[in-house]
Amino acid sequence: MTVLAIAADLWRHAFARKWFLVLGAAVTLFLVFVALSLRLEVVDGALAGMRLFGQSTTLEITAVDVALRPIFKATAIILYYPFTLFLIALCAEFAPSLLQAGRIEHMLSLPVRRFELVLGTYLGVVGLSALFSLYGAGGLCLILGVKTGVLTLRPVLAALLGTTAFATVYSGMLAAAVLARSATSSAGVGMALYFAGVLAGYRTSLAPMMSEGISRRVFEAATAVLPRISTLGNVASDIAGGRAVSAAHVGGLCAGFLAFAAAVLAVTMWGFERKDY
Amino acid sequence: MAGPYRRSRRWPWLVAALVLLSGGAWLMSRGERMPRPKEVQVTFPRHMSASDRERLRQRRRPPILAVPEQAEPGAVAQPAPPPRPRDPLLVAMPPTVDKVAMVVEANAIRHSPVGELLLDCFVGSPEDDELGRLRSKTGLDVFEDLDRVAVTDDAIFVSGRFERANWTELFPGMKEQTPGPSTRLWKREGKDGESALLWNDEMLVVSQKEAEVRAAADRLEGRAPPANSAIDEDDCYGEIYGVVASKAVASLFENSSPDVAAKLGSITEQVKLHVDATHDVGVVADARGNDAASALDLAKTLGGALALGRAAARAQGNDNLATFLDYASVHPSASGSFRVELALPLDYLKTLLMDCPGRKARSAGSK
Known part of the structure; x- marks a missing residue:
C-alpha cells in the first residue's frame, strides 16, 4: 500500500507539471488529427478507399483489417521507438527532482522504507508511461474501429510491450538518479541503455561480423544481459501487424526484461541503502 | 544508521541483482531465438x-510457308513485307475462343518450388512408377520433354521435344494420314473426328474435332491468312x-x-x-x-x-x-x-x- 501511495503522490506531482500536460495534449491532438483527416470507405468489410486531407492514398481494395495492418504496425513502431525515446528525455529530470535535498529527507522521515520509496517512484513513472501509451494506442484503435467496424486491440498489446521496454530502461535511469542525483546522468544512462538494447537485439547477427577472440566474447557477454529492445520492438510490430507470434517466447522475453529491471532496482537499493540523508 | 547494520542489510541486494541478471539473461536468450514465420515471396x-x-x-520462328498472293492481271506486284517471326504455339492456336485459351509453362513449373511440391504429391512411390513405364513404352519423358501445354475450347497444344516419341504407342488405333510439308496427322478410325497433329517434331495438337486439328495445320503451314492468336504475344x-x-x-x-x-x-x-x-x-x-x-x-x-x-x-x-x-x-x-x-x-x-x-x-x- 505504501508503494502505491508513493506512486500516487508521484502522479500528483506529475500532473502539476506542465510537460505531462503537454504530452497528454500532443497525444490528444494526434488522435483528433487522425479522426478528422482520415476518411475511409468500407464496402462489405473491404477497404475501397482511404483519403487523407481529401487525397486518395490507396488504389487497392482489400479486407479492411489487412489494409489497416501497415497503419497498426506504424503505430506500434511509433509507440515503441520514438515514444519511448521521448519518455526517456521527458522523465530524466523527474526522479532526481523527487530525490532532491529536502524532499528526500522529508520522505524518509515518514514511515516509509527505502525500497518502498524506490519502488513507488519506479512504478509511478512506469505507470504514467503506460497510461499515455495506452491512451494513444487505445484512442487510435477506437477511432479506426468506429470508422471501419474493425475493432482490434493488437496496437494496445504493442503499446504494452513498449511500456515494458521503457520500464526496463527506466530502471537504469532511476539507478543513475539515485546514485548520481543528476538529470543528465539519468538521461545519459537511459539513452545508452536504450541504444545498447537495440544493438543487443541484433547480437546474434552482429557477433559473427566481429573477429573471433576476446572482443567478440566481451561483446557477447555484455549484450547477453542487456534487454533486447529491438527484438521486442519486432514482436510489437508483428503483433500489431497481425502476424502470429509465439506466446511462450514473448512471455520469456518480457520476463527477461522484468528480471533485468528488477536486478537494476536491486543494485539501486544497494546504493540507496549506503546513502546518508 | 550504524555502519555494521547497513553492511549486513546491503549485500542481499547485490546477490538478488546477480541472480536476477543471470535469470534475465537466460530468459532473453531463449526469447531472442523466436521462430518467425517465413516471409511470403510473391511476384x-x-x-x-x-x-x-x-x-x-527465342521461341519466335519465321513462317514455314507464305500464302501465295494472287496478283491481278496487269497490276504491278508490290513487294510483300517480310513475314513477322512468331511463336508457333500462338500461331497454331485459334484466333478466337468462346471459353478459354490458356498456356501452362509445364517445364518451368516442373522446375519451380511448386512443381517440386506437386511432383512430391502426385507421383507415386518408386515401385509404382507409372510415368517411368510410360517413358519406356512411348519414349516420352513428360518431366523433361514437355515444354508448354496450351488448352483452348476444342484442342490441346503441347510443345516440346518429340523426336524419340513412339507414336504407334501414343496413338493406338489411330491411322496416320498423308503428311504435310512439316506435319504428320493421325485420325481415329471408326470414330468421328478425334485427331492429332505433329508439327516439326516440336508441337503436338490433339482434338476431338478433326477440323480444329486441320485448321491448326493450315495456320502453321501458312495456308490460312495470318491472324492474331487468342492470346496476344504481349500477354x-x-x-x-x-x-x-x-x-x-x-x-x-x-x-x-x-x-x-x-x-x-x-x-x-x-x-x-x-x-x-x-x-x-x-x-x-x-x-x-x-x-x-x-x-x-x-x-x-x-x-x-x-x-x-x-x-x-x-x-x-x-x-x-x-x-x-x-x-x-x-x-x-x-x-x-x-x-x-x-x-x-x-x-x-x-x-x-x-x-x-x-x-x-x-x-x-x-x-
Whole structure:
C-alpha cells in the first residue's frame, strides 16, 4: 500500500507539471488529427478507399483489417521507438527532482522504507508511461474501429510491450538518479541503455561480423544481459501487424526484461541503502 | 544508521541483482531465438519482364510457308513485307475462343518450388512408377520433354521435344494420314473426328474435332491468312497465362455469390490471367469493364466478397483459406479496368497437400 501511495503522490506531482500536460495534449491532438483527416470507405468489410486531407492514398481494395495492418504496425513502431525515446528525455529530470535535498529527507522521515520509496517512484513513472501509451494506442484503435467496424486491440498489446521496454530502461535511469542525483546522468544512462538494447537485439547477427577472440566474447557477454529492445520492438510490430507470434517466447522475453529491471532496482537499493540523508 | 547494520542489510541486494541478471539473461536468450514465420515471396506478374521477353524472342520462328498472293492481271506486284517471326504455339492456336485459351509453362513449373511440391504429391512411390513405364513404352519423358501445354475450347497444344516419341504407342488405333510439308496427322478410325497433329517434331495438337486439328495445320503451314492468336504475344508472361471468358469465371461464383457472378458476366467479357510460380504463387487477373463506373462498382463488390469470404473463413476456423485470402486484393483503375491479385504461399499449399496420394503411397510403402 505504501508503494502505491508513493506512486500516487508521484502522479500528483506529475500532473502539476506542465510537460505531462503537454504530452497528454500532443497525444490528444494526434488522435483528433487522425479522426478528422482520415476518411475511409468500407464496402462489405473491404477497404475501397482511404483519403487523407481529401487525397486518395490507396488504389487497392482489400479486407479492411489487412489494409489497416501497415497503419497498426506504424503505430506500434511509433509507440515503441520514438515514444519511448521521448519518455526517456521527458522523465530524466523527474526522479532526481523527487530525490532532491529536502524532499528526500522529508520522505524518509515518514514511515516509509527505502525500497518502498524506490519502488513507488519506479512504478509511478512506469505507470504514467503506460497510461499515455495506452491512451494513444487505445484512442487510435477506437477511432479506426468506429470508422471501419474493425475493432482490434493488437496496437494496445504493442503499446504494452513498449511500456515494458521503457520500464526496463527506466530502471537504469532511476539507478543513475539515485546514485548520481543528476538529470543528465539519468538521461545519459537511459539513452545508452536504450541504444545498447537495440544493438543487443541484433547480437546474434552482429557477433559473427566481429573477429573471433576476446572482443567478440566481451561483446557477447555484455549484450547477453542487456534487454533486447529491438527484438521486442519486432514482436510489437508483428503483433500489431497481425502476424502470429509465439506466446511462450514473448512471455520469456518480457520476463527477461522484468528480471533485468528488477536486478537494476536491486543494485539501486544497494546504493540507496549506503546513502546518508 | 550504524555502519555494521547497513553492511549486513546491503549485500542481499547485490546477490538478488546477480541472480536476477543471470535469470534475465537466460530468459532473453531463449526469447531472442523466436521462430518467425517465413516471409511470403510473391511476384505478381503484372507485366512482361525482361526474361519473359527474351523467352518469347527465342521461341519466335519465321513462317514455314507464305500464302501465295494472287496478283491481278496487269497490276504491278508490290513487294510483300517480310513475314513477322512468331511463336508457333500462338500461331497454331485459334484466333478466337468462346471459353478459354490458356498456356501452362509445364517445364518451368516442373522446375519451380511448386512443381517440386506437386511432383512430391502426385507421383507415386518408386515401385509404382507409372510415368517411368510410360517413358519406356512411348519414349516420352513428360518431366523433361514437355515444354508448354496450351488448352483452348476444342484442342490441346503441347510443345516440346518429340523426336524419340513412339507414336504407334501414343496413338493406338489411330491411322496416320498423308503428311504435310512439316506435319504428320493421325485420325481415329471408326470414330468421328478425334485427331492429332505433329508439327516439326516440336508441337503436338490433339482434338476431338478433326477440323480444329486441320485448321491448326493450315495456320502453321501458312495456308490460312495470318491472324492474331487468342492470346496476344504481349500477354505471354508468367508460368500460366491466357484468357478466360467472363461467363466461365462467373459460373464459379454462381452458388456462393450470385450477385458477383451476374455482375461479372454482364460487365466484362474476358479475363486475362497470369500466374507466377517462381517462389510462392502469385495470381493476377485483369478485366476490362464496359464502362468505368460499372467496373469500379464490380471491383468494390469483388473486394467486398473476398473480405467477407476471409472473415467467414476465419470465423469458421478455416485458417488455411483465411491465410490465402489475406493476400487477396482488387486494384481498380480510372480507365474502367481492374485487377484482382491473389497469392498462394508455398506453406499454405504444403498444408493443403499434406495428405496427397503420392505421400500416402510412399508412407504406406515405407511401413
